[in-house]
Amino acid sequence: MERNVWFSLGAEQMQSESPRVLLVEPFYGGSHKQLIDLLQENINGCSVFTLPAKKWHWRARTAALYFSQTIPACPTYRVLFSSSVLNLCELVALRPDLAHLKKVLYFHENQLIYPVRKDQDRDFQYGYNQVLSCLVSDVVVFNSQFNMDSFLSSILSFMKKIPDHRPKDLEQLIRPKCVVLNYPVQFPDVSRLLPKHKLVCQQVKHCPDEPPPSWEHDKNPELFFSTLLKLKEKQLDFQVSVLGETFTDVPEVFAEARRLLNCHILNWGFLPSKEDYIRVLCQADVVVSTAKHEFFGVAMLEAVHCGCYPLCPKALVYPEIFPAEYLYSTPEQLFKHLQGLCRRPNIARGHIVKVDTSSFTWVSLKQRFETLLASTGP
Template structure:
């Protein structure tokens, strides 16, 4: 048990990654908290893990996602301070889009700063961007009290069989079968923090009022030749504001107004707070909708991607974009913003700069769907597979740090 995997938000791409590492790496132990109440986890996970993680002299490497305030955990558990630490960033909370016109909750970004070593020139640039100033060993932002400072790709699509009970450190003898999640600090209530930051996340399979339908490709192909059926657009993203569903549906409704033929499948997880645009768009799109909602079965999800022609992203914040790469693997033609991480992954012909450009591309595809159905993707995707990345992860999680690995910038490239 030389590798300690810590995940404060055990769900979605967070779960996908640590499950894969647990399955593929020898001598791993995984400690995790349930994928709900994200703001509460970001504030208090370190105190929960302080109590959950058993003392073990065999730990050599600590791997955690940036939901955890790593600096706080090390302060609470000095025995973990000696380990080599790898911090995986699924997102950057300093620039994560806010949902409402309100002052950003600085605590989430501040946690990431505390957990992440930065060279002096990058630190100075960061201070300038986010509007903080340093006085000695303290940071101060206008209107906020001074706070003391304490002392880095892949579409990992391999299916994992690892299962972990919520709030449990797996692989440690003597632990109870379940470990209750402890909210140990009154710094913020879950309700208040969910309004100030990211929305509260819950397991969509447990929500009785949401539509989780089984996808049946026969409903698409019956009575229509493949080449003759309308263009099929898929949007396989979380139903949250940072994915900008408003822009996506605005473009589709423009196509609808022009009476252009198309079908749409809106996949991805929905959480406790669903943007109003989803119910409004479903009604307005009417018969153009082929599928609407979360697909619990991974096979059904990939089958749905295989039946689609075009996959679209309208995201405002993206470190990698697993869903887009998975859709390309399934044969979809990608259309992505010419921003964020996308230009690093997709060739220029798959990028658009404005919603108007996206509309024009889709308008042409609606008129000639055979264009995308005959198209062969021109980018390279093999490098994002687990087969290509396995060796890099093994080297990264080796007990001894190496300078060349520190320069690889894996934390930026690894998926979100």
């Protein structure tokens, strides 16, 4: 739902309640929505403008023009905060009154390395827009060190796609503006949902994050399901929950895996409520990621919060968050880890994961976000 917040207040109210922070989100769904809502609830003086989370490609192309016509002029604005889906360069060009604000750009992901099936399928414009947005921003914020490093280190090679008259020194211009500020995860209270003992059978849960529609392949379901089929061939005892929203372009491997693993499936697909989702996590023993891309990984942290033993690739953002004992480098290592846990499930059930999820909460990150949205300072 589009949320336009308008103000018509008396003079006394205007002094204390005038909007100071302009929050703009072209893709108001998933983690993007959660962050905007969290900031609005906890930062005083926010005015919010959003577009529904669908037609991602069109949002990236045209949202700036829409917002230039719908955001009213307001002399009290001091800070503009937006995700990198917005072409910030276009917005401030169309609305010069917004150009003087402290402009903060938040990267949930970056389009310079976002996986596509074939490199020729990559639309140059999306990454180019993000680079332009960085150039006009005052602060560029990334949700992880991996996200920042992968973006900055890819600018030069990305710009080589321009046939001639290429711009120079863009990384050097952008890097001084960049900071890492983790996404604040809203972990639920799971004390009443955690079982006194774990299930008799091993559960493995694959947690896709929230990719734009038709990009399910970036979570590498082929590796996940082939590993489970090897466990089945070994006649190991396990149950699996595969959770996530189903989009129109679903890889064929899902239907085949569902048929071949039928007797091992405990949950499949989208659950009707967040509590149902959390309940499954609390009953599970192990959470697995086979992602080809991950810039932060909310779903994995949620699973760890619910007591799951994590297994993640030794790549992407995961080494930032998870100690080496939870990382695998090859498909063979993933299989051996899971095989061992299926044969000795108490290893996972009695293990306390060495990840402090509290450091990723709003309580821990609030002060840094307040500083970020102050009219002065980084």
